[in-house]
Amino acid sequence: MNRHGPELAKSAAGASAVIADITQDAVVIVPGIMGSELYDTVTQKTIWGLSGVSWLLKAWTRPQGLEALRLTPEELEGRTSRIKATQLMRHSSWTPYLQGFEPYTNLINAVHSCVADSAAVLEFAYDWRLPVTVNGRLLAEAARRHLTAWRLHPAHDDARRNRVDERPARLVFVAHSMGGLVTRAALDATNDSDLADDTRAVLTLGTPFYGAVKATAILNTGRGAPVPLPHRQLRSISATMPGLHDLLPQYACLIEGNNVRRLTPSDVTSIGGNAELAQAAADFHGKQAHVMLPGHWAVAGTNQATLQSLDIRDGVVHPHHHGARRHTGGDFIRDPRGGLRFYDVKGDGTVYKDSAAVGPAVTPLPLQHGAVASDRVALRAVAEILRDDEHLGPPQGTPGCGLEVPDLVAVGTPWTIALSGVDSLAGLRCEIADVAGQNSQVPKLGWGDGHIKARTTVSVPGLYRVTVRTIDGHTVTQLVLASEPGTSREVD
Template identity: 65%
Template sequence: MNQHHRHTTTAPATSATPAPPDTDGLPDHVTQDAVVVVPGIMGSALRDTTTGKHVWGIGGISWLLKAWTLPKGLEALAMTEDELAGKTGRIEATGLLRTSAWTPYLAGSEPYTDLVDTVLTSVADPAAVLEFAYDWRLPVAVNGRLLAEAARRHLTAWRDHPAHTEARRHRVDQREGRLVFVAHSMGGLVTRAALDPRHDGDLQGDTRGVITLGTPFQGAVKAAVILATGRGAPVPLPHRKLRTLCATMPGLHDLLPQYRSLRSGGDVRHLTPRDVTAIGGNAELARDAARFHHGQKTITLPGHRSVVGVNQPTFQNLTINGGTVVPHLDGARANSDGTLLRDANERVRFFRVQGDGTVYKESAILTEAVTHLPLQHGDVAKAQTALEAVTEILRDDIHPGPPLGEAGCGLSAPDFVEADRTWKLQLGDVDSLAGVTCRITDLAHPDRPALEPTLAWEDGIATARPSVPAPSLYRIEVHTPDGSDITQLLLAAEPGQTLAESED
């Protein structure tokens, strides 16, 4: 499979001040290290090798609408029996996502162009950057092995590059370049799997740092919600299509919560393979995922720093009722001995921690080296504040300091609507509407004036009830007086398409 592609765009200028003569023209801040950018689930474009057609990530917004609202729009992505048996190659990854895409429940997938361009400003040559695209349908363990092989080839090639020698001349001790992984969402799990010493015993030692952006190390309740979508309740066609796609997808099962997340019988326990089957998933894949995560606990991420989204309403626990998943925006908290915090009546107490809208905060943290930013999951690899944190880590070999605080606000909005019909948008943690702005832009027609819905107080919550004029992909952008920007993607379809019949 075509698992890796090197970005060839010329790096933008990074300094207006001429570099000192002894740096051979390279700015002082550039690193001698090799960087590997690893995207999240749905973040790589995929092509069907049997037909030659791209099946994900290539095409305009009209393609997205057809893919999600026509019954057979994404059938090529479904896992085959051969693929489940380990015979891969029918689908190949052709590159990182270059345009905004949309996925139910995940509120869209932003392109990685800005992240890659930011990385390019901190390296000695574009050849130092590897964009690792992968088939995100497959098990994380499979993609981890492929990443280990690709990272080793990349580092070897970079150390032989003339720009590597030049970059070493102005770095402390003139040390040889090492690897830095910059990984978004599932990409962090793939990176951890790649650093398993059983793949390459020297790869950890050759890694200077790992930067994870919204990685669900302990899983995400939304993965369970996706598997249960459409069981016993009417839901939009795109959401049911995603459930059908993911029911036998190993990659999605690898994202199921591995912490005690299921409320049952007055307690909170781990999901079991039987539970996963009850909500529409695959017991064997759930069992494999649990074993995989258990084995990952001993793997060290060298120089690990987490960029974690906060302030966004995020599912933490769930209840299963007749195959239907009821997600909860709060979760149980454990003492150091593993027992759960309880009230005076011995009932489990629940706490609202929040997160990035997909991954709750505590699931995305492995060490104390954390930068908290008020961002949605898709934007944690694109927002300027996140890119600035990545730049500091790449350039300085040190953590960028204490967490940046929890300013900004929480954004709550549907991910799929009908054109010309109103829907509800709410902002959490807002004390005043002064200085808060909200814009909705049509990504297919950027020349059209943005919508600016009016915010008002409803039951103490800043609320707007906008509508969009036509089917398209839209970006909601909220700006708060403290300078924070929170964004989310929203897909609008023709009226009547939201509950259209599907093949399942």
């Protein structure tokens, strides 16, 4: 079906016509980790991505709720036909540490509004448990097929005739989170030597090009802290996932006394990961350093409290909301006594700013990681880039606010919402509602310990969206999972 074509809209006077502002290019949407639904072809069951809060609660609070995600020995050896990725997530989801994920519906709709026909859009669902290099190869193959098919589509020629240069379509990748790493892997010339030349632009949304400390926290789940989740199972399943190891930080983040260094495979093993997968991830990132992203534009979340470094004590990860920085000469910045200086550059709550703000053009937005692909300002950037316009960044003014909420809360137990980056209650509004838009409340914001906070509680289990609107027009959101008290404890 032709969504736009060279549609003509007559003016009020009926004397002139306006061509719809659409691109002739082929667009590929690449989701992040846990952003694709997964289907087990053996059991004929969806193992990740079912709709409904009851499924989420079962998956994350029952001892066997995650077992189907464990990679089998055959899958680790490369025989990966058991699991099929069916589509991009169409509803809100949640996972510990990475917290809430908004659906890709708004992003998909924004892309469709910019293309000549729905056939110009490829939604690349993939098995995010597997190595990024494997999914990159599959994406390269899928993107080549997509571009070839679109160039043969009747709507393609109609669209290009109404563009200034009348050129044939090229590819535009719109990638969220891990999807940016998969896209970079796809554009490695070893997969398709011409794919980079056939790509006009790559837009990455919160992509951890240098990894994320939160990946270490997931591998270390339950060690040394009373996290209300099935600890042993979550930790052991995570240890089998190459995709998660590909998200480990690839920069100097491990604090040892008065020095900072990169993680080694033995470090990863000590916190619950797999040494071979960690080494493979490090090798992969090293080889990717030469891959350039054509027309790269990065959207990076800012102002959110984000883990940036860690130390390891007795096998327990102790993460920090700060990190060391280097002089231009390469040495770490130190105080007059030679001690390390630490800086908090924040980020999107999952990916710290310097890991996502990579490339010649960067748009900073005060957003949480799970919402960076659905926010209206980010989607406006997507539309402008697809239409060949130069995106000038977010509206000027104060940069929204930081939002901190717990991963998981118990029904009936009070919990805290904390804001940062704002110094006045004026114009602030906070609202909580379940993802269905029901059970809403407006908690009262006030000052406490030098920060703006609110104490609240929910009475029904479910997935809740916390929304904060600031006086400058920014909206920051995060998802919180609420379960019945005591239903998710497991002796570790």
